[in-house]
Each structure stands twice: as C-alpha cells, then as structure tokens.
Amino acid sequence: GAGVSQSPSNKVTEKGKDVELRCDPISGHTALYWYRQSLGQGLEFLIYFQGNSAPDKSGLPSDRFSAERTGGSVSTLTIQRTQQEDSAVYLCASSSNLGNQPQHFGDGTRLSIL
Amino acid sequence: GQQLNQSPQSMFIQEGEDVSMNCTSSSIFNTWLWYKQDPGEGPVLLIALYKAGELTSNGRLTAQFGITRKDSFLNISASIPSDVGIYFCAGPVSAGGTSYGKLTFGQGTILTVHP
Numbered sequence: 607g608a609g610v611s612q613s614p615s616n617k618v619t620e621k622g623k624d625v626e627l628r629c630d631p632i633s634g635h636t637a638l639y640w641y642r643q644s645l646g647q648g649l650e651f652l653i654y655f656q657g658n659s660a661p662d663k664s665g666l667p668s669d670r671f672s673a674e675r676t677g678g679s680v681s682t683l684t685i686q687r688t689q690q691e692d693s694a695v696y697l698c699a700s701s702s703n704l705g706n707q708p709q710h711f712g713d714g715t716r717l718s719i720l
Numbered sequence: 721g722q723q724l725n726q727s728p729q730s731m732f733i734q735e736g737e738d739v740s741m742n743c744t745s746s747s748i749f750n751t752w753l754w755y756k757q758d759p760g761e762g763p764v765l766l767i768a769l770y771k772a773g774e775l776t777s778n779g780r781l782t783a784q785f786g787i788t789r790k791d792s793f794l795n796i797s798a799s800i801p802s803d804v805g806i807y808f809c810a811g812p813v814s815a816g817g818t819s820y821g822k823l824t825f826g827q828g829t830i831l832t833v834h835p
Binding site: 710716 | 726753755760761762763764765768808810813821822823824825826827828
C-alpha cells in the first residue's frame with residue numbers, strides 16, 4: 607500500500623500478557639518512529655530507527671518495552687507483562703530521512719489491557 | 721525538555737466561521753508541523769513550515785512560522801463540518817542546533833463545527 611500500515615488495528619489482552627504490534631513503513635522510507643497516544647492526550651515519542659544506526663530508545667517508558675526493525679523495513683514493538691497503564695493507541699510513522707522531512711503516520715493500534 | 725503549549729484546548733464554532741489556534745514554546749524550533757487527526761485514524765500532515773516568518777497556505781488553511789521561532793499559528797477560514805477533528809502542532813526535538821527526527825507534540829486543539 608501507499609501509506610504506513612499497522613496491525614492489528616485493535617488489541618485487547620489481559621494484564622500480564624505480552625503483546626506485539628507491527629508496522630510496515632512507506633516503501634523507501636529509511637526512518638521509522640513509534641509514538642504512544644493516551645486518551646485525550648498528545649503523542650508521546652517512544653523510539654526511532656534510522657537506517658542501520660543504533661535506535662534512539664530514549665522515549666521507552668520502561669524495560670518492558672522493546673522494538674526491533676528487521677531488514678530496514680518492518681518494525682515490531684513488543685510490550686512484555688502488560689499493565690493497565692499501557693492501554694493507549696500506539697502510532698507508527700515513517701519519513702524519507704532524519705531532520706526536517708515530515709513524518710507520515712499509520713492509523714495506529716488501539717491497545718486495551720483488561 | 722522541549723515542550724509545546726497549544727491553545728485553545730477546544731473550540732466550538734458555527735459552520736462558516738474562521739478558526740485560529742496557536743502553539744508556543746520556550747525553546748527554538750527549526751521546523752513547525754501542523755497535523756489533523758480524525759477519530760480512529762493517525763495524524764495527517766496539513767502544513768510544514770521550515771523558515772522563520774514563513775507563511776504557507778493549503779486551501780482554506782494558513783499557517784505561519786513565528787519570527788522568534790518559538791511560536792506558530794494555524795488559521796482555518798470558512799469552516800465546514802469535515803474540519804472537525806483534533807489539530808496538533810509538532811516540531812523536531814533538537815539539541816546544540818541539531819534537529820533529531822523525533823517529534824514533540826502539542827496537547828491538541830479539539831475542533832467542533834456546528835452545521
């Protein structure tokens with residue numbers, strides 16, 4: 607597809623379970639970003655990847671959160687031992703490179719922890 | 721860290737009215753971005769501003785990059801029902817004059833348009 611694709615669109619799971627969220631960036635985009643949006647809030651940066659460089663993990667809220675990007679394309683965000691406060695919309699974005707190039711967002715994964 | 725203060729938090733207007741919202745920061749930004757988010761969807765880029773003083777239009781939308789590089793505004797003229805949504809300002813986090821890819825976002829302005 608032409609845009610950023612995220613799956614699943616919705617995920618409901620029990621507290622304590624692990625979840626994996628997937629992001630397919632726009633073809634050719636070298637930079638990929640993950641953000642979190644809690645209900646009624648703005649977006650909070652989590653992590654970004656640029657090419658083969660080490661990712662910037664400075665926004666990850668705890669060591670239960672991790673992400674990887676395989677082959678410079680698809681990325682997976684993993685949350686281990688989920689907590690109720692992890693409930694949010696997780697948004698992925700990509701851009702053609704770092705700096706001032708605009709980021710284009712997917713529609714997000716709405717995660718609900720019971 | 722760099723924070724963006726966006727106002728107003730919400731607006732209720734009649735169709736046909738003009739709308740203005742703004743973002744301010746205590747830090748300098750090299751780029752200002754304005755996004756719109758519809759329910760259940762990701763933010764969509766409306767306007768990108770790259771130079772202090774720049775005034776850019778996109779249809780009924782107009783945005784300006786403040787001269788001080790610490791503020792920006794977005795105007796919507798002759799509002800229509802499909803303008804409903806949440807509008808966010810955003811800018812790249814920077815340090816030492818270098819901009820990084822990660823964005824910091826304002827809290828958003830919720831716009832409601834009554835027909």
